Amino acid sequence: MAQAALDSERNTSGNPTVVDAGIVLLDRDGYLCVPLQRLGISANSELGSVTSSCQCVQAEIINYAVGRGQTSRALLLTFRAESPNDLESTDAAAIRKPVELDVKIEIKLESGDTRSLDVLMKNSFQVGGEVP
Structure with a gap:
């Protein structure tokens, strides 16, 4: 799972909230969940659509448990692993370059109204096995 920190709350000037997702590994699935209230969206707001500028990050609104019988809403960002065929293609050198x-x-x-979120991340890959 990606670890992230909200760098700033959305302010009234319309600037986007920024999330630093750190390193996102191309060869592993991962996710990050951001409560909607951190994006300036109230619990009773009616939501329309959610879009992502990159197919590498799928975005959707979910409900999650906050207590016994209580739920809240969050933005779920899913980072999908590249397929093994993509990682072993003739362009593997280009794919294997962190970006x-x-x-x-x-x-x-x-x-x-629209709320924006900038997700900063470094796409990379694991080298070798686990470190003892």
């Missing part, structure tokens, strides 16, 4: 990404996630509310 810094800034993925834009947009949540459109039924009211017409």
Whole structure:
């Protein structure tokens, strides 16, 4: 699972919230969940669509348990592992080069408002086995 820190809360000037997802491994699945209230979205907001600027990050709204019989909503970001065929292709050298990404996630509310999230990450890969 990706570890992340919210670098800033969305402010009234419309600047996006920034999340640093750290290193996202191309050869492993991972995820990150951000509570909607951290994006300035109230619990009773009617949600429209959620889009991602990169197919490497799938975004969806989910409900999660916060207590006995209580739920809240969050933005679930899923980082999908590349297929083994992609990682072993003739372009493996290009694929195997770590790259810094800034993925834009947009949540459109039924009211017409939009909330933006910038997900900063470094796509890389594991080298060797586990470290003792």
